[in-house]
Amino acid sequence: MTSPTATSPAATSPAADIVRPYGDTTGDGMVQVSFTLPIPHDKRAEGAALQLARKMGLEPALLVHAKAMGPDFTFFVVYGSATHLVDLRDVVVVEREFPLLSPAEVNKAVKSRLRRKLVVVGACIGTDAHTVGIDAILNIKGFAGEKGLEYYREIKVVNLGAQVLVPELVARARAEKADAVMVSQVVTQRDAHIHNTTTMSAAFREAYPAGQVPLLVVGGPRFEEGSAPKLGVDRIFGRGTTPGEVASYLVHALTPAPARPKETS
The missing domain is CATH 3.30.30.60 (D-lysine 5,6-aminomutase beta subunit KamE, N-terminal domain)
Known part of the structure; x- marks a missing residue:
């Protein structure tokens, strides 16, 4: 054939x-x-x-x-x-621009490039009490056969749980010196997920000096692919996202790959 x-x-x-x-x-x-x-x-x-x-x-x-x-x-x-x-x-597909890494590869990259633990603070903000999504990514039990970020030796996870006010999230992120902030939004009535996300991103940019804002990552079933710039965040993950994808993205975004040695003639 x-x-x-x-x-x-x-x-x-x-x-x-x-x-x-x-x-x-x-x-x-x-x-x-x-x-x-x-x-x-x-x-x-x-x-x-x-x-x-x-x-x-x-x-x-x-x-x-x-x-x-x-x-x-x-x-x-x-x-x-x-x-x-x-x-x-006419179908537009947002392609993944980073390789998927194993937990061992993630740990090795963070340890060798960042030379300290990568700090992630996560929460469900506003009135959203649905922690299934954030727990699937952060908790060690994980999702879809993959262990969550708590399993990764070189990642420190601070999970604030549900119904966290934006000022509380900003304050905790500053206290923990977070490299990345992860927010899950499941409640979508009256576009609550859009409002909460833009409010959150604006609060972080107001609280941090320019260029020092943590990586802002949002997940939820109703976000549109490609809408991250409009919402003021760095990345949006939709339904079916696994902990391994998120960990691989964090390595891609926060730990620059070492420069290749120049070839000599």
Whole structure:
């Protein structure tokens, strides 16, 4: 069996880059969506849900579930065929710009380049009480078969837990002389994760001299890739991030690789 080459029809045909959702048969466009409308559950509400589905590009659309959410709201599940096409050539992917390192490699790099322990302070800020994400990265038990940063001999971890006020986070980071500050944001109602992150980044830049702000790293399921500069942080990690990825990034960002010796002629 031969592998496809760059000149194969499947690789070069524009049609290969155009896809539709798959339901029962290839390219049938079938998708399932759920949403809530602020109206009581009745026939009029169900008609409104189907109207919305059609305006979303589902044609035909089938209402498969409707349930009252109190007296004034209704939750719907709609199944239908999407009329939209996706052009894979327009998809922008944020590539990882650093190599993945083993715990031993991380420890060796920190010890040889930084010559002291790398200090990480982590927390969930604002009213966010969901510590599962930050604990998965920091606690020794880790996530996805990988041990957390507490396992790394050359990393000192200070986990402040949940509902930490931004001034408290800044003060503790200063006291610990943190190299990096890691914040987890799971609560996203009314864009709370965006507000909390920008407030946090502004507070650190106000509290530290220019060029001395710790590395600011934020994680959560609803952050957009590539939005770190807009939010004033150095890095954003999304769902599925493992402790090894974070540790490798810290080495990449905080411990510059030694310069290569110049070649002599």
